[in-house]
Amino acid sequence: MARGANFIPMDQLEGRLTGEGHKIGIQTASKANMNMIRVWGGGMVPPDPFYDACDEEGILIYHDMMFVEEGGHRPFKTITISNEIRHLVRSLASHPSLLVWNGCNECEVIMGTPSEIYANFVMETVAEEDDTRPIWPSSPSKHGWKSGVRRIDSRPLPNNRNLTTWEPDAFSTHLESHGPYMRSFSHSYPGVNGLDVNFPYRNTPPELRKVNIGYDHPNQFASEFGSSTMSSFESMKGTISTKHWSLHGGGDPDDCEIDYGNKNRCKGTNIMAERNYPCDSHIRAYFGVEEEELSAVGKAAFIKQLYMCLISQTLWMKGEIESRRSQNYLGLLIWQLNEVWPTGGWGLIEYGRKTKDGSQISGGRWKPLMHLLKSSLFLDQISACGKGGMCYVRNDHFETVNFIVSFEAWDIEHVAPIRTYEYTNELEGGSIDWFDLPLDFTLETQIILIQLKVQLPSSLVPFDHRVSETIFLEDMPKRLKGLQSPVNIEILDIYETNNGDAAIILASDKLALFVLLTTRAEGIFSDNCFFLRPLENKIVILQSLEKRGTVNVEVLKATLRVEHLGLYVASAGKVNEAR
Numbered sequence: 252m253a254r255g256a257n258f259i260p261m262d263q264l265e266g267r268l269t270g271e272g273h274k275i276g277i278q279t280a281s282k283a284n285m286n287m288i289r290v291w292g293g294g295m296v297p298p299d300p301f302y303d304a305c306d307e308e309g310i311l312i313y314h315d316m317m318f319v320e321e322g323g324h325r326p327f328k329t330i331t332i333s334n335e336i337r338h339l340v341r342s343l344a345s346h347p348s349l350l351v352w353n354g355c356n357e358c359e360v361i362m363g364t365p366s367e368i369y370a371n372f373v374m375e376t377v378a379e380e381d382d383t384r385p386i387w388p389s390s391p392s393k394h395g396w397k398s399g400v401r402r403i404d405s406r407p408l409p410n411n412r413n414l415t416t417w418e419p420d421a422f423s424t425h426l427e428s429h430g431p432y433m434r435s436f437s438h439s440y441p442g443v444n445g446l447d448v449n450f451p452y453r454n455t456p457p458e459l460r461k462v463n464i465g466y467d468h469p470n471q472f473a474s475e476f477g478s479s480t481m482s483s484f485e486s487m488k489g490t491i492s493t494k495h496w497s498l499h500g501g502g503d504p505d506d507c508e509i510d511y512g513n514k515n516r517c518k519g520t521n522i523m524a525e526r527n528y529p530c531d532s533h534i535r536a537y538f539g540v541e542e543e544e545l546s547a548v549g550k551a552a553f554i555k556q557l558y559m560c561l562i563s564q565t566l567w568m569k570g571e572i573e574s575r576r577s578q579n580y581l582g583l584l585i586w587q588l589n590e591v592w593p594t595g596g597w598g599l600i601e602y603g604r605k606t607k608d609g610s611q612i613s614g615g616r617w618k619p620l621m622h623l624l625k626s627s628l629f630l631d632q633i634s635a636c637g638k639g640g641m642c643y644v645r646n647d648h649f650e651t652v653n654f655i656v657s658f659e660a661w662d663i664e665h666v667a668p669i670r671t672y673e674y675t676n677e678l679e680g681g682s683i684d685w686f687d688l689p690l691d692f693t694l695e696t697q698i699i700l701i702q703l704k705v706q707l708p709s710s711l712v713p714f715d716h717r718v719s720e721t722i723f724l725e726d727m728p729k730r731l732k733g734l735q736s737p738v739n740i741e742i743l744d745i746y747e748t749n750n751g752d753a754a755i756i757l758a759s760d761k762l763a764l765f766v767l768l769t770t771r772a773e774g775i776f777s778d779n780c781f782f783l784r785p786l787e788n789k790i791v792i793l794q795s796l797e798k799r800g801t802v803n804v805e806v807l808k809a810t811l812r813v814e815h816l817g818l819y820v821a822s823a824g825k826v827n828e829a830r
Contacts (some may be wrong), residue, residue, distance in 0.1 A: 257587040271300070271607075272603045274306065280310060319337075325366075344381045369652040391475075393419055393421075456636065458637060459637070466581070479564070482596070484769070487553070496548060498556045537727050540559070589603060617779065622780040626719055634654075656701065656703050656704075663734060697732060698723075720781070722765070737817070739760050754793075760784055767780055773795075775793070776793055779791070
């Protein structure tokens with residue numbers, strides 16, 4: 252199963268692009284269990300270190316031609332464009348990571364219309380230069396090619412370059428999809444595309460669907476879907492002045508005219524208007540806060556707003572991915588991997604150009620969702636639950652595994668789970684196992700911790716491999732009972748490890764949910780956005796971005812911040828920093 256994200260330019264100014272930033276970006280994608288990256292056709296061709304890193308990390312590339320349908324970007328049959336296509340294919344064809352060539356971004360190719368140029372010119376030119384790889388009309392393409400390729404793998408036929416596509420309504424099911432895109436929206440601060448997305452946030456808990464999975468059943472490849480959000484306070488604060496430290500910019504809202512033609516027109520000087528992703532609807536849906544709190548200004552208020560926005564994106568995407576992995580999706584590529592600027596966006600990692608003040612780090616600081624991809628959502632084996640206590644374990648590995656799923660039902664007021672349950676079974680590769688939680692387990696239970704362990708065939712020790720841990724919420728955070736109780740997290744120690752990384756030891760007096768660590772020190776946390784059981788010490792490693800590098804422990808000690816869900820619900824919650 253393909254699991255990954257879309258890659259966009261790492262900076263709006265090409266002169267600021269660095270090979271190091273691209274290399275680290277791909278390395279972090281690999282650490283988050285991604286196996287595929289789509290080079291988005293609305294951007295530009297990345298530099299060589301990007302492709303070298305994909306080769307080294309085993310990341311497959313779904314590569315768009317640099318064309319899009321809208322805005323005059325459609326190609327013309329000229330020798331200049333033909334030579335450009337040939338040069339691109341020849342320069343990249345030696346990379347083993349390059350899996351598939353794609354004609355364009357969001358330009359459904361229909362024969363007999365101007366868009367057929369992507370079939371009978373662009374992709375025929377690609378096929379002339381490289382007939383060893385699959386080719387694809389567009390992203391998305393509802394039904395793919397009608398002629399000119401081998402049906403089994405979409406490689407061009409050697410003696411028939413007559414590439415044609417199916418009619419849009421040829422089949423009832425689609426092979427590839429884009430969306431949905433969860434954009435925040437308010438009348439004063441429009442969402443990214445000027446689109447009022449008011450459909451309910453219905454995936455906490457997620458809607459799961461029992462369907463047959465596998466290549467011989469109807470399936471789909473989702474090459475784009477995502478949710479907008481902001482970046483961390485560390486990234487934002489170096490970009491805007493202190494008087495604007497607020498989701499609403501610290502001033503009166505602009506007078507905005509919503510244009511559904513993909514544009515927002517705002518009159519005024521509020522820096523958070525137009526395309527700056529204000530998170531309003533996200534936070535209202537999950538946290539239930541009022542306008543006054545969203546408009547609050549200052550460091551503490553801004554940090555709180557940004558945490559709620561980041562966790563909102565995480566919760567929505569968590570439900571979306573868990574739902575899709577219960578279905579027969581053969582590919583999930585999130586929109587998008589990286590940010591092009593140090594503010595808001597759709598990215599899983601923040602803006603990746605290193606700055607002297609530490610606001611941004613090389614390759615980009617991970618947002619909370621990226622950590623959940625690593626800890627559960629993008630693993631070969633995943634366990635998740637949905638509405639009504641319906642649960643599944645899915646195994647996308649090629650080997651059969653034995654597994655144990657452990658469930659703990661928690662009440663924030665207790666220091667131990669109030670109920671436990673285990674489910675054990677054997678699961679073949681490429682299959683899914685459905686089961687239900689006991690009825691008495693889910694009654695009046697709102698927080699369930701899920702741990703999945705598997706025994707691999709090559710292992711002699713039973714269930715020695717903990718695959719994942721995740722949090723299952725029966726309802727939105729704003730309706731969870733007990734979060735108003737103060738939770739105090741203590742940092743017991745921070746020290747340098749023998750290999751140059753840094754270790755952080757934390758403990759909590761009560762159950763803490765979505766614990767988020769942020770620092771200006773360069774590195775990637777071994778775990779983040781996790782739950783912290785009461786009276787248990789947890790060790791988190793800040794890992795160096797370089798193989799033989801050293802984490803700056805002093806910067807880590809001086810700048811480490813610890814947040815959790817209850818901190819902004821409970822007025823008395825606090826973090827004690829003990830060295």
